[in-house]
Amino acid sequence: EAGVTQSPTHLIKTRGQQATLRCSPISGHTSVYWYQQALGLGLQFLLWYDEGEERNRGNFPPRFSGRQFPNYSSELNVNALELEDSALYLCASSLRGAETQYFGPGTRLLVL
């Protein structure tokens, strides 16, 4: 069974640009979560999508947004990139109603 997949693995952008990160959940999982892991910091919760709807978001500015598609894959968009957005962005998925989350390999975003 394939795990959570993310693309791209690495992304380099300059300040002010927009970044789009993609995630495909484990087959059968309807919930997708996005986390930011900056160097030396813990995982910070960004967004939770389930059945195409945003269910909850963490303490991040509105320039962090996303969506979930009918096939449950998801996209994270970061507008007006800032240097401090450089981090590993992790996507996780879970079954509907289940709490156990399984992580993808991450996208490493570097903002220059």
Added chain:
Amino acid sequence: QKEVEQNSGPLSVPEGAIASLNCTYSDRGSQSFFWYRQYSGKSPELIMSIYSNGDKEDGRFTAQLNKASQYVSLLIRDSQPSDSATYLCAVNGEIGNQFYFGTGTSLTVIP
């Protein structure tokens, strides 16, 4: 802001010893607790979940939960060099599936 605290380490133990990793959390309403292992440059992988007070064992791993003390721990018996990683404690938030993570404890098992 919910807080999950872990000693950052590094924690070093000799091969074959017991490694003890600790985590405290601030939200008394939390009901679900998870331990993840993260190798350098990799994504977190689930080790164990625990929901009730007491101990839960899975192979060489034992999770311990004390909700009154708001404390959860992970014991690794017969530690192996392959256990060297950062261990993340995760606690659920008020709204079901939102997790709060600690910053992780770095463990090194010395051969």
